[in-house]
Amino acid sequence: xxxxxxxxxxxxxxxxxxxxxxxxxxxxxxxxxxxxxxxxxxxxxxxxxxxxxxxxxxxxxxxxxxxxxxxxxxxxxxxxxxxxxxxxxxxxxxxxxxxxxxxxxxxxxxxxxxxxxxxxxxxxxxxxxxxxxxxxxxxxxxxxxxxxxxxxxxxxxxxxxxxxxxxxxxxxxxxxxxxxxxxxxxxxxxxxxxxxxxxxxxxxxxxxxxxxxxxxxxxxxxxxxxxxxxxxxxxxxxxxxxxxxxxxxxxxxxxxxxxxxxxxxxxxxxxxxxxxxxxxxxx
Amino acid sequence: xxxxxxxxxxxxxxxxxxxxxxxxxxxxxxxxxxxxxxxxxxxxxxxxxxxxxxxxxxxxxxxxxxxxxxxxxxxxxxxxxxxxxxxxxxxxxxxxxxxxxxxxxxxxxxxxxxxxxxxxxxxxxxxxxxxxxxxxxxxxxxxxxxxxxxxxxxxxxxxxxxxxxxxxxxxxxxxxxxxxxxxxxxxxxxxxxxxxxxxxxxxxxxxxxxxxxxxxxxxxxxxxxxxxxxxxxxxxxxxxxxxxxxxxxxxxxxxxxxxxxxxxxxxxxxxxx
Ligand SMILES: Nc1ncnc2c1ncn2[C@@H]1O[C@H](COP(=O)(O)OP(=O)(O)OP(=O)(O)O)[C@@H](O)[C@H]1O
Ligand SMILES: [Mg+2]
Numbered sequence: 001x002x003x004x005x006x007x008x009x010x011x012x013x014x015x016x017x018x019x020x021x022x023x024x025x026x027x028x029x030x031x032x033x034x035x036x037x038x039x040x041x042x043x044x045x046x047x048x049x050x051x052x053x054x055x056x057x058x059x060x061x062x063x064x065x066x067x068x069x070x071x072x073x074x075x076x077x078x079x080x081x082x083x084x085x086x087x088x089x090x091x092x093x094x095x096x097x098x099x100x101x102x103x104x105x106x107x108x109x110x111x112x113x114x115x116x117x118x119x120x121x122x123x124x125x126x127x128x129x130x131x132x133x134x135x136x137x138x139x140x141x142x143x144x145x146x147x148x149x150x151x152x153x154x155x156x157x158x159x160x161x162x163x164x165x166x167x168x169x170x171x172x173x174x175x176x177x178x179x180x181x182x183x184x185x186x187x188x189x190x191x192x193x194x195x196x197x198x199x200x201x202x203x204x205x206x207x208x209x210x211x212x213x214x215x216x217x218x219x220x221x222x223x224x225x226x227x228x229x230x231x232x233x234x235x236x237x238x239x240x241x242x243x244x245x246x247x248x249x250x251x252x253x254x255x256x257x258x259x260x261x262x263x264x265x266x267x268x269x270x271x272x273x274x275x276x277x278x279x280x281x282x283x
Numbered sequence: 284x285x286x287x288x289x290x291x292x293x294x295x296x297x298x299x300x301x302x303x304x305x306x307x308x309x310x311x312x313x314x315x316x317x318x319x320x321x322x323x324x325x326x327x328x329x330x331x332x333x334x335x336x337x338x339x340x341x342x343x344x345x346x347x348x349x350x351x352x353x354x355x356x357x358x359x360x361x362x363x364x365x366x367x368x369x370x371x372x373x374x375x376x377x378x379x380x381x382x383x384x385x386x387x388x389x390x391x392x393x394x395x396x397x398x399x400x401x402x403x404x405x406x407x408x409x410x411x412x413x414x415x416x417x418x419x420x421x422x423x424x425x426x427x428x429x430x431x432x433x434x435x436x437x438x439x440x441x442x443x444x445x446x447x448x449x450x451x452x453x454x455x456x457x458x459x460x461x462x463x464x465x466x467x468x469x470x471x472x473x474x475x476x477x478x479x480x481x482x483x484x485x486x487x488x489x490x491x492x493x494x495x496x497x498x499x500x501x502x503x504x505x506x507x508x509x510x511x512x513x514x515x516x517x518x519x520x521x522x523x524x525x526x527x528x529x530x531x532x533x534x535x536x537x538x539x540x541x542x543x544x545x546x547x548x549x550x551x552x553x554x555x556x
Contacts, residue, residue, distance in 0.1 A: 058508060082510060090508040097498050098505035102449050103293070106417040109520040111509040122520040140295045144452035158509065 001035040003069075004166055004198050005057055005088070010066035012052060026052045027063075028221035036165070037196045039189070041209035041229075044218035045243035050202045053218065054168045057200070058088045071165065086115065089159030093171040095151035104146075104154050105130065105139040111162040122161075129160040132195075133187050149180025153187055160191065166198035167191070173203065185211065206233070206247040210268040217242060234266045249273035256280070292352070294412040298343035299528065301413045305422035307529045311536050312410045318543055319402050323554040325391075327546035328398060334539050335402055335409075344412045352408040353401060360397050368393040392555050418521060420444045425523060438514030446502070454495065461490050 012027040026049045034040055044050050055061045056068050059075040071087055073080040089111075092098050101107040105126055112122040130136040133153040143151055152172055159167055169188065173181040185208050192199045201212065209215050215232040217225035219242040225232050233239070233246045236254055246254065253265045253273055263280040267273045300308070315331075322328040339349060367389065374388030411419070424441035431437055462472065465486050472483050547554065 060504060060508070082512070085508060085510050090505070092501065092505055094501065096453050097501040100449060100502070100506060100509075101445060102416040106415065106520070110506075110511070113517050113519055114510040114512070116516045116518050119518060119520055119522045122518065126520060142293075142452075143449070144456070162509065 001038075003033045004036040004071055005032075005034040005200070006067075006069040007032040007053075007056070008067040008069065010056060010063045010068055012056060012061055012064050014052075025064075026221050027056065029066075030221070030223055031066075032216065032223065032226075034166075034198060034200060036198055037192070038214060039192045039199045039212045040201070040214045040216060041212035042200065042202045042216050042218060043204070043206070043209055043244055044224075048218045048242070049221040050218055051170050052221075054090070054170045054200065054202055057166075057168050058085050058090055060090075086162065087165050089162055089164035089167045091152070091155050091159055091167060091169040091172050093174045095148060095155045095175070098155050098158075099143045099151065102142055103139075104135065104141050104143060107143060107154060108139075108157045108161050111158055115162060125161040125163065126157075129157040130154075132160055132191060133157045134183075147180060148176045149183040152176065152180065152184050156184070156187060156191075160197075164197075166200065169199065169201045171202050171204065173205065173208065181205070181208070206245055206250075207269070210247050210250075217244065229268055230266050233268060253277075292408060292411045293415050294344050294348055296343050296413065298341060298413065300338065300342040300409065302526075302528065303413070303532060304523050304525055304529045305414045305418040306426055306523055307525070307532060308410050308414055309419070309422050309426060311532060312407055314536055314540070315406045316403055318540055319399055319406070321547070322399070322543055323547045324550050325395065325553065326550045327543040328395065328402070330539065330542050330546060332398070332402060334535075335406055338409055339405070342409055342413050344409070348412065349405060349408070352412075353404060356400070356404055360400050363400060364393040364397045367396050388555070395555050416448045417445060420448070421519060421521070422523065442514075450498070453498075454491070457494060458487065458491060461487050464490075 007030045010027055010030045011025050013025045014023050016023045030053065042050050042053065052061060056063060056075065057070060059081045062076050068075045070080075070084045073084055073087075075081070075084060099107050100110050108126045108129055109122050112125055117125070127136065127139075130139050133156050135150060135153050135157060138146065138150065138154075143154060146154065156167070156169075156172070167188075172188070173184050176184060188199055188201065189211060191197050199212075201208070203209055210229045210233065212229060215225070215227065215229050216223060217232060217239070224242055225235060225238060233250045236246045236250070239246060245251065247268060249267050249270050249272065250265070253263055253267045253276055256263050256277070257265050261280055262283065264276040267276050315335075319328075319331055322331055339346070368385060369383065369389070371386060371389035371392045372384075374386040374391075376384060376386050377390065378385040414422075420441045423444070424437055427435070427437045427440075466472065470483060470486060472480070472487075474480075475483070
């Protein structure tokens with residue numbers, strides 16, 4: 001598979017208040033390859049460096065040592081910054097702080113306008129992006145009158161209209177209720193499947209991570225676990241050690257197994273869990 | 284309640300006025316305001332009102348919305364009308380009671396002034412009803428472009444205006460939240476003298492400042508991530524081009540201006556003030 005974002009032994013630290021206070025490394029030797037068209041979830045407790053890792057992808061932060069390559073372009077080279085930002089889009093946690101315009105369609109147009117794209121093409125992209133996230137009917141609405149989930153989908157449309165190859169989402173569902181969360185996650189999943197957009201999504205919700213192709217667990221600035229959701233979530237002991245839980249369904253199966261029932265424990269969602277319980281019951 | 288707040292009062296639509304170039308609309312609104320002040324008697328003012336009604340008709344904005352915009356300033360209109368009613372001298376005395384004197388010129392002037400203010404309000408809301416805030420700021424940016432010669436950062440100013448408009452409702456919501464949070468902690472915001480109440484505002488303003496800065500910081504990041512590097516090399520989805528429609532409007536307004544001057548001169552004897 002083609003690599004789209006590569007971290008090569010990356011370290012990074014924030015600057016302290018003054019010269020005397022050198023902060024510890026926030027990212028401490030991360031090597032990762034993200035494949036084109038994949039859907040990767042990043043987990044980790046508060047302060048484990050997830051947001052920092054995300055911001056390293058589009059040259060908001062530059063590595064102290066090592067390299068971050070986006071489609072082969074080194075983020076440390078200033079000439080690449082603009083190019084890289086055309087390839088990787090970022091969606092942040094709080095939709096209120098990333099919407100720029102007072103009308104939905106004007107906000108979605110903001111990115112393409114910055115790229116200097118021709119007006120007719122911008123119109124086409126904006127309509128397309130709004131349809132893709134299911135917000136076309138709201139194109140003339142004022143953002144502050146939308147729900148959180150709708151706002152976040154507008155923010156995603158804003159990145160989509162820039163036609164970046166990858167999208168990095170930093171806890172896009174953290175401020176949303178369950179319905180809003182589902183709206184956003186299914187939108188992102190669909191964009192990944194239908195358009196082949198590479199997705200790197202940071203989340204605190206195990207259920208969301210379970211739907212990714214690959215889960216990376218970060219702890220103290222290092223990659224702690226890395227694998228398919230099934231591989232990662234069956235290691236509940238390791239997950240607990242870095243302050244994380246398993247999805248509820250997995251937890252239930254595990255608890256049943258621990259209490260002596262013969263049951264499959266590598267389940268990721270409710271359906272699989274129900275199946276496993278039924279199978280165990282029949283036996 | 285906060286969610287009902289409409290910024291810039293845009294009324295989505297597809298009318299002739301919606302389609303008019305926003306630059307033309309801004310300039311014509313300014314001209315309109317100027318001409319309204321230039322009207323000296325009921326004949327010329329009447330002509331402008333007629334033109335305004337045509338404008339309202341062309342905008343397809345429901346009358347209810349227009350009336351709503353008037354409601355907000357009823358108080359101001361009444362006060363101004365009353366002041367004119369009592370303080371205008373000259374003409375035939377209609378009422379004389381102790382220190383109050385009302386003359387017929389006073390009555391005319393009061394009505395004249397009230398109608399004038401109403402026309403001003405309706406004229407300018409017509410602009411904001413038919414133009415999105417983004418279009419407005421874009422148009423202002425275009426109109427002010429010549430100032431770039433004097434190193435005025437026109438694009439930056441327009442961008443600041445857009446962002447300010449965008450964040451007004453967000454910040455109002457935030458103030459609401461902070462006030463509730465402080466009340467829950469036992470803050471007393473309603474009682475006490477002026478000084479005490481002003482002091483009670485401090486614990487509201489400080490969190491508001493802090494959070495605004497955090498917002499600004501995040502927003503700046505988000506804008507950079509969307510490749511914003513200032514006005515250079517930007518294009519616009521909504522292009523502004525002068526069309527036939529715009530020229531017709533401009534000519535129409537020029538004719539109106541001529542009409543007002545003619546009526547002012549012709550009915551000179553009816554001129555007020
Ligand atoms: N601007 C900054 N200056 C100094 N230190 C920072 C800054 N931003 C983050 N840090 C520190 O870097 C570490 C990692 O932060 P980061 O935001 O990447 O964590 P995170 O995994 O995203 O956490 P969360 O789950 O809370 O979002 C934390 O210890 C944090 O205190
Ligand atoms: Mg974070």
